[in-house]
Amino acid sequence: MSSAVRTEDLRPGVLLLPGLCFVVMTVAVLQTMVIPIVGTIGMQLEVSPTAAGWVITANLLAAVVATPVIGRLADLHGKRPVLIGVLLLVLAGSLVAASTHSLALLIFGRVLQGVSYALFPIALAILRDEMPHRKLVGSMAILSGTLGVGGGFGLVLTGLLTADGADYHRVFWLTSVFVLVALVIAWFAVPARARSGLGSVDWWGAVLLAIALVLLFLALTQGREWGWGSVTTLACSIIGAITLALWWIFENKTPAPLVAPRLLTHGPLLATNIATLFVGIGMFVNFLASSYFVQTPRELAGYGFSATVLGASVVYLLPGAVVGVIAATCSGAFIRRFGARPVLITSGGIGVFGFVFFVFFHTATWQVVAATSIVSVFVSLAFAAIPNLLMAEVSASDTGVANSVNSIVRTVGTSIASALLTTMLATYTIAGTSIPRETVYTFAFVAGAIACTIVALAATAIRVQPSIPVTVTEVARDSGVAQVRGNP
Template identity: 55%
Template sequence: MRSPAAVRPGVLVSGLSVVVLTVAVLQTAVVPVLGVIGSQLGASAVAVSWAVTANLLAAIAATPLLGRLADMYSKKRVLLGVLIVVLIGSVLAAVTSSLALLIVARVLQGASYALYPISVAVLREELPPGRLPGAMAVMSGTLGFGGGVGLVVVGLLMSGDADYHRVFWLTTAFTVVVLAIVVFLVPARRSRSAGSIDWLGAVGLAVGLSAVLLAITQGNGWGWFSGWTLACALGGVAVLGAWWLWENRREHPLVSTRMLTRPAMLLTNLATVFVGMGLYFVFLGLTQFVQVPRSGAGYGFGATVLESSVIFLLPGALTGFAVALVSGRFIDRYGARRVLVAAAMAGVLGFVLLAVAHDQRWQIIVGGILANTYISLGYGALPALVVAEVDAGETGVATGMNAIARTVGGSMAAAVVAVLLGRSAPGTGVPMESSFVVVFVAGAVTAALALVLIALTRPRQREVDPDALTHSRAMNHEWG
């Protein structure tokens, strides 16, 4: 195993970018094949939707705890433990033909969401402060464009009459590669963070967030004012309220409530919710729009899954990748706040274009490129704002909570899209064109709200620690 000094910063950043790409691949790969899973397993759409819901619930429950464990113990060991759980889930999903076991597998894969905050914590521990924002931007931007890549790859993989199991064999192979990257590239260091694990706080946060997320994801199927939906929503809010009071009294809380209520942190996490919504508005909205047959509906392009992936989604995904590679330089030069404001402006422009001009292929492609630029830059710059607000020992749990904000935003957007596109045009059996317009307008509105929130943030003023400054200079000299 390599020593820490043997791994160059560029190699470490590249390796961790592939690690966090796992999150995006596992999150989006299953979405295009839900219908295939239902038909091949003879299950209803409601039952199959639990393959997504269970994954989100597991992620939102486990991410803060795993982030805290990484802050307290060896980040490399926690990364390896998470990846082993994900690998077991991928193999189980690839070999089973039982929906119940597939849902169990997706629960295990939900641990992958913790890879992102732990990787950010590794970067903070290994890189000199001056290089941290740019490195995080590259890694986080990769996470942003990875969702589009996942949809494109699955579209190519599932062309023709394909078995859905091949998607999970792909995730299995990818996880094995990522395991090797962590083994050989991530340095093994002992954490210097003190404290203990607040297990009751972890359970309370998991139960409260899961109940609220369950109401969001299942509200359309259960009915937004049904007993189940209201019970989950109100019960979740009550549990989170009790959790907040509990954490306020703890000497070593799972999550510092003071940290979460700092104005800059609060506004950044709210902005992250809106950016997470934008990701799903563009992916779900565009994917379904281009597949609508124009002959019957008067709009759309009648694209197959393969055509929608290669022609309409791939340009945006490639743009997101290119933006992720250069976003670090922009953030180093102009600062994360300015980059986020520019990104949100691109997002507003892209979504407005999709809403008002979507009759030609080039309009869809250009709108998708602008929206992907927004998502990639947003995912790249938001963690820089979060890390700037917390101490080193809080990095994992703080970025974990930020990841939860993104997950909640995505879930809310998915629920909104499901409601809007559930209305069929008379005599066509496909969604009304106006529903897609509302989806794209919602994307523009959330991008504008993210812009306003980021513009209002003010960085935390820190006192300079002479010992930390000496360490920073030594690290800069070491890395050259």
């Protein structure tokens, strides 16, 4: 945004917010729909579980590589053309995945789908450009809350489509429909704007960051299969960490870095990203642990509900998704009334209560539904508060890349939760079976409560200025921190 442009003068179209919400819902659905069917993919393609697991790993690797670069391209060349271009790539990937019977092509399709992670930060940046200030807080809250609950809906849809071992291709055909509808909506709902960004993409920084993140994510996602102490895992971890350090040194010496260092070290932004990391952990613990828990055969394990994938999705996960939608809708009013920081702190407390409730009460269906619903409220409120805290600290010209970094941090959180949980589920089993011990789930829910506690503590470290009407002003490129002044 240029100097002295008053956001109050903007007149967004009626389709803008619902259209972007659908785009973000599509992102969330793409992220979670494949998780429950990895085993089904392996069986139907007649490949090993390890090979089938690459449909998730490849997707995550593409996401962490592409997201910061795409965010920077959106800041430089305009949000709408980049948004449309990303949706076209994701549509192509969905069609490839839906139509192929080759694992290699399926993985290629998932790589193309991985760029969808960049859609959420771009959508937030569009809202910042297009929404008047009085509507921005509520709009960002609703959009962000949609991301939190969309993952739950993705799991539910998977359960409906793949009940009784149905063809997994159904899932990718549905994602193709989602992306096509999102593309049409974005084409008509998002207005075209003249290019306003200056500079270029720091491609050398992008390459170094990509290498570092790929190696670190390979260690995180494949460590259980390779062995956490194996030479391959340790090599990926060490080389990735060294490359990340080199990237940091390079970025500090580059006049126009891909990610301004202050976007990572500025106190409020650092605290916000820490909170995001643990929100991602809490969200995935809720999704995965509760889904696996209710599918555990009670007659063999002495716990669980012997639910099918369909039953787990509809009976146990759908209510939480619905509650999350309601919380997301209300979150904007809460943030306007109390501020984003108190809402984030409160959400952490709600999450702690939900997970602790799960630890002590999980023998009846209503107890599991109540616990997952409470945690869904935490996720929706946290996702609503975080972008508001983030955008209070960065310039409009850095919105895309700052939100992209935040999205990567969230992805790291979900990957950590997934890696640790799957490792523990496979390691600590009931003697003579492959069924996890009940204590594994207890530990997972305790870990979720700890994650929520850290979210609340990180939020207390964030210091925000009192909310006043603002005019966006020009920002020095090397600061990375927004400058605003009160309206006269």
